[in-house]
Amino acid sequence: MKITLEKNVMENNDRAAAFNRQLFNKTKTLVINIMSSPGAGKTTILERTVAELSKDYHIGVIEGDIATERDADRIRKKGVEAVQIATEGECHLDPRMVAKVLPELDLDAIDILFIENVGNLVCPSEFDLGQNHRVVVLSTPEGNDKIPKYPLMFHVTELALINKVDLLPHVSFDLDKAREDLRAIQPNSRLMPISAKSGEGFETWIDWIRANLEACQKH
């Protein structure tokens, strides 16, 4: 016997993402999902970001990696609570993995929760975790072509941090070209050049977070 089901396979994920989102709304936690290819600088950016923001706010971090606790340990050294998810082979975080570790975090107290996704420019872009904002990091040594080559990632994110701009004199990366390519894929996305090493551009990035936190805690 044939049964017509017409069911979205992503339904399980969507349900879990909606659950997370409701919880974050209730606790008024600003949640930022940070994605990039391996080594673009997500953890280094977070180290500097939490050092700056933890003066004023209660911060939490979820670290997603295929294996090890290393990234969570780097964050804990900054005096901020961090939970590591080791995906054991999965190339992305999904909302169920996130939901599973949420009880380890004091969401009522946490103002800003950063989620560092598994280093990968493809799969993480397809999974809604229930976050408020999705941010992609592209580092200058990776080259301009990553934007047109991984369009979905640049389409679903609202901010592209161009990291390692301290290396611009040594690598061929064209910021204007990046702006143009980004506009073609996601006209509403913003490009922000930063360096997690020198701190260049961090004021703008921190302001962006503060403005979003204000908006999130208003309603």
Add this chain to the structure above:
Amino acid sequence: MHEMGLMEDALELVAEDAEKHAFQSVDKISLIVGDLSNVLPDALRFAFDAFRESGQIPILSQQASLEIIPEKGLAKCAVCGITYEPNAFIATCPECGMPFGVLLAGETFKIESYEGS
């Protein structure tokens, strides 16, 4: 490669429904996979075979087959209104060159039907 996890979700959704119908076995599953869904049919087939052989989804019979129904991508330009087949996730309109195509089809990834008894 996340087709393994997605196939597991699909099989669980089918198993859940098949149990409601008091089926003893599921012999065929038909999935609709859009060109722009970022799900690879070959990887899905590989995952399906792996789950069938492992017996992890008991209701899935050892003879079960997988049908993949492709869905072509279709976009409508928000500026000039023509519809076109986008060659990538977001493509510029072939008429006016604006990058404001709204996808009408191609992102689907769903279970169309299954057969069992």
